[in-house]
Amino acid sequence: MTEQPPAQSADLAFALALADLADGISLPRFRSADLRVDTKPDRTFVTDADTAVERAIRTLIESERPNDGFLGEESGRADRGERRWIVDPIDGTSNFLRGVPNWGTLIALEEDGEVSVGVVSAPALGARWWAETGTGAWGLQDGADPRRLRVSGVERLEDASLSFQSIEQWDQAGYLDPLIALSRAVWRDRAYGDMWAYMALAEGLVDIVAEFDVKPYDLAALAPIVREAGGTFTDICGSSSVWGGSSLATNGLLHDATVRVVEAARQD
Structure with a gap:
């Protein structure tokens, strides 16, 4: 019998909803002919998709979790309270702008200095992975049922x-x-x-x-x-x-x- 993920906490469900929001913005911009690409002061790239995804995620967090802090790659830090959402709107921007599908949105919740929730959504790969402390790690591919993730048993x-x-x-x-x-x-x-x-x-x-x-x-x-x-x-x-x-x-x-x-x- 296939192992089923436990019931989602409110925080994990919200993180997954943020990932849905991000995917709906980033995927239509992937391989688009009019993608805008700029260079940041550290000489790394940023696209209009990066900024749009982060803006949308931050806006929803501020609306639904007004007492939580926020740290995003593109917009920086806005700390409030003991909980903070940490977001990379597009991890793998260089891949994204070159049309390589290895990129994704990273969403985490940090509580009292410890990361308790993590979601990685890679819509161009049709994949998503997530975990919350104490409930296991899970992933799915192309809309299939979630499956529990386990590291290898390699010892040497x-x-x-x-x-x-x-x-x-x-x-x-x-x-x-x-x-x-x-x-x-x-x-x-x-x-x-x-x-x-x-x-x-x-x-x-x-x-x-x-x-x-x-x-x-x-x-x-x-x-x-x-x-x-x-x-x-x-x-x-x-x-x-x-x-x-x-x-x-x-x-x-x-x-x-x-x-x-x-x-x-x-x-x-």
Whole structure:
């Protein structure tokens, strides 16, 4: 018998409604001939879809959850109270503007400094993933019934699949040698990129994901999904916060071994 997701809390239901709202804005703009693309001061791209999605999400949050705070990639921070919604309107903007379907909206709820709800919606892939602390991680593809997500049971680095995301990130962070050491320690290394690598980890398809130069809105929605699927999600130094500027997500069984390889290579 297929396992069914538990009844949704009001917060999770609201997060999923926000994802529906985002999909209805972003998907029609994907591969559109008149997509407007600008360059931000940090030299990253932003499209009219990014700003429209974030504006719509923020407006609905302010209307339906007026006592909650908000942190969005495009509009910044507006803190109120002990609860805060953290949103990346389009994670994978470079993919979006090039017509690559690996992009999605990331929606998270942080309560008292801990992320409790995460939703990742990737409409161009026909996929969505979500989790709330204590209720498991779930996903669906092309409208099929939700299925519970579980990380892999791989126990040895030499059998593991690693997504390192970007050589440039590791190099600029001063971690190029650890990346090379990890690539030699694992069975397979690829750069799947952006949110999809973490969702592949939660589905048991990848065993280790790590990257640098990431902000809370890049990671907040991902962390509860990985953790509720049975994995471990920290920064590269082992802190469970999503505010450390780096990430290391594993199936849990490989976390300590991965950290040891990274630390040993840093010391050489």
